[in-house]
Amino acid sequence: MADGELLIRNGVVYDPINGVNGEKKDICIRDGKVVESVTNPKVIDAEGRVVMPGGVDIHAHIAGGKVNAGRIMRPEDERKGVEPKTKVCRAQSGYSVPNTFATGYRYARMGYTFVMEAAMPPLAARHTHEEMVDIPILDNAAMPLIDNNWMTMEYVKSGDTDLLAAYIAWMIKATKGYGVKVVNPGGTEAWGWAKNCDLNDAVPYFDVTPAEIIKGLAEATEKFEMPHSIHVHGNMLGHPGNYEMTKDTYDVVKGIKPYRDRPTMHATHTQFHSYGGTTWGNFESKAGAIADYINKNDHVSIDLGSVILGDTTTMTADGPMEYSLYQITGRKWTNHDVELETGTGITPFLYSGKVSVHTIQWAIGQELALLVKDPWKIALTTDHPNAGPFIGYPIIISHLMSKKRRDESAESMHKAIFDRAELPSVDREYDLNEIAIITRGMAAKTLGLHEHGKGHLGVGADADVAIYDMSPEEKDAGKIQKAFLNTKYTIKAGEIVVKDGEVVAAPPGRTIFVTPECDDKLMDEMLVTLKDKFAKYYSVTFNNYPVQDAYLPNPYEIKAPWRSS
């Protein structure tokens, strides 16, 4: 429960959604919300310290079947992060795939209070929800995969956008999901036969192309007042030379009008999609070309997928990509294709600064952040745990804020960074306002969560606050990194959950879900086709499929009405 009234006094506040850029001001809190004034508050003295809204992560893999398959496959990773239980905290395990409890505590210690689980296989949605409920402190939501679904491809082929919209509505409701996730559209279905698809290849047996799937899903999504656009992991992730296809993917949704002032597509973990060259031998950064596209266009937002050096566990619904990666490394490999819907691949990976390709990948993520001019188009992510675990965010922040730090790192890495990447020649340094944008403001706005109290500190906002133990004048990259790893205070819904870097309370978070509202007649027509799929092809019944209310003990619903025109 919230601690009644709180007053955060004299902090230097960065609240970019409300245009507050490093102003010394007080934050008043009552009953879990930011208010105008308080009468008898507990006072937190934030004199001279950096104050931001709770962090919002737009894309991470923290809960569900593939995360847990990663844990089962990697006892060696679980051993890395063990911490005994305390009076407040449950026992912790894991580094790149931490257990659910550690996930909540570690995000909260970095000042984060909301995380979007980026890929929920619809048939296994109950699993994602079971784990999300076990992640303390954080509010979260999850995006169901709706792109390789047979229903989707059939409606895209027949051009029935309204019926596709009805299917999307049913799916998001049935999975208690947040929006439409796209992962290697068509390619994951093809992976059911050990094949893959380019953007313009026909999907085997379904006779549609990935480009048509993306366009159809974007059009169908915009039939509703959806808080978030389609969220796209495009085709050919991680392949040398894929940057042209990445730009072609962005072009697919150009001209589709979003329901409000947000992009029509969020393109995720863009680092993995900004590759030049034709082989791993002549692999090079094309972050500049991608940044140029983003600078010139407003219909696409991106997140970084920035690399953290070291060992991690890669996991995605992009089954063929994980297979390629496992073929390169020969390490462990788990695959889990999901009937009529999607797939899963998992394999461990070591990013080494001694390897040219990894070094260039490491540079690309940061180049994207520094070469895209408007930070409102970018969110900081590592596509946790794909490019590295979320616990590495402070490392990226310190690099973005310090050219000196970047130069020091580059010196110790493979020399390819000097001729096949741009990073060493980029002088830009982020300020704290820009950091606040890419770690909370942009993500909240792009997800539409700023209208539901996330990512800002205006009156009426959720009282989610991070107080970092650093002066706004701090230039030392090491000190910046340390401050962003463990807050002085994290406040969640008005309750102090972290103090001096230690978790002092671990209340349950909420599950946020969207309910797209669709005409009954349209829904009934769609259901005839869907029920036939269940009768003939699914291995569970139609009635046992939807996620029951029992899986969301602390629900928060956002309605998405059908747009009249």
Place this chain on the structure above:
Amino acid sequence: MVEVTDVVCSLCGCVCDDIVVEVENNEIVKVKRGACSVGKSKLLGHERIKSPAIRENGELRECSYDEAIKKAAEILYKSRRPLLYGWSSTVCEADKVGVELTEDLGAVMDNTASVCHGPSVLAINDVGLPSCTLGEVKNRADLVIYWGANPSQAHANHMKRYSYVSKGYWTAEGKKGKKMVVVDVRKTMTTKMADVFVQIKQGYDYPVFSALRAILRGHEDVVPDEVGGVPKEQLLEVANMVKESKFMMTFFGMGVTHTGARHNNIVNAIQFTRAAHLHTKANIMPLRGHYNVAGINQVCTWETGFPFAIDMSRGYAWYNPGEQSATDLLYRADCDAAMIIASDPGAHFPGESLKHLAKIPVIQIDPYANPTTEFADVVIPAAVSGIEAEGNVYRMDNIPIRLRKILDTDYLPDEEILERILTEIRAMREKEGE
């Protein structure tokens, strides 16, 4: 009379969810369709533990839930190293309380996978698992391999719902369009249905997997004329079937996990699948036994990081199967009390391990009496999950399905019994701390 549809079976890892029953006067009077004979028998109900009971002078004395729960809490609270074992025939909600109880006590928690597909889990720890959901098999598979398993009798609906006999999108003709290979040491009801029955010598699974791997990787010249009792021609025939298939699926059972090289058999089975994947789409899946043994592995993993044999005595999870697995712990007499829930070590553990279990205080939580009841010191009857209590379970392909509550009961669900034990223990600790 009321007809209830979409009933989910809480018997084996198939978790069939399309069962139709008739209910009259709070009793299932008829199973109309969907269930196999074993599932049907469970749904229709049989002899239950009637009352909570505490053993006194060698005899079980009936008592109230309050008294039994208090006694159970006392035993666990006084224990220096308790073992909490079972967990596979109950729902994830109960399993989660089990993990919390384990943490609270600094206990060892192990589940029935330990004596079942534990070797499969160890193999997955080692190399991962290329797999898929059962609906994928139903819709795509044109080659099904059962290895060391007899689903006709152990998972009676498996072939019909999910594999050889089922009909799906690219398999509309059912078994007519498919091939089935069965590998076993003896003839069974399943081997009779096979297109190819590969009869291997007991304990020779590992070299037979190796021979197939060699052929699939283009090294048939190194394979001798006979491997594990199987002629080379038959190995070439099977490898050829793999190469010509579009989608092959291997299911394996206890015949592979508990013979010869044990978990190394499964590593090799997975490596065989990887080799097959160079020619076709190839997946592999353990045929899990209890309806939620996959679920307890899932819950333990997301809550502690590890799937079974978890020692919480350090305050964090320590995983070393072979040391903290239940049979080994008991064999070394390294625990001084045990709580057995939703399982029956009395019937399934090795004798040497049972000797110690019979000596220490044992709490049993179960709807049904079984050999473990014969030496349990506290017996707490539970509602039957899937009939009298709802909750989440994971099918053998890790697909979560919610069990339904069909009948009312006065028996407490597992989750509530465990929560009350935990509350009692915390109250005792608080009292002592005063």
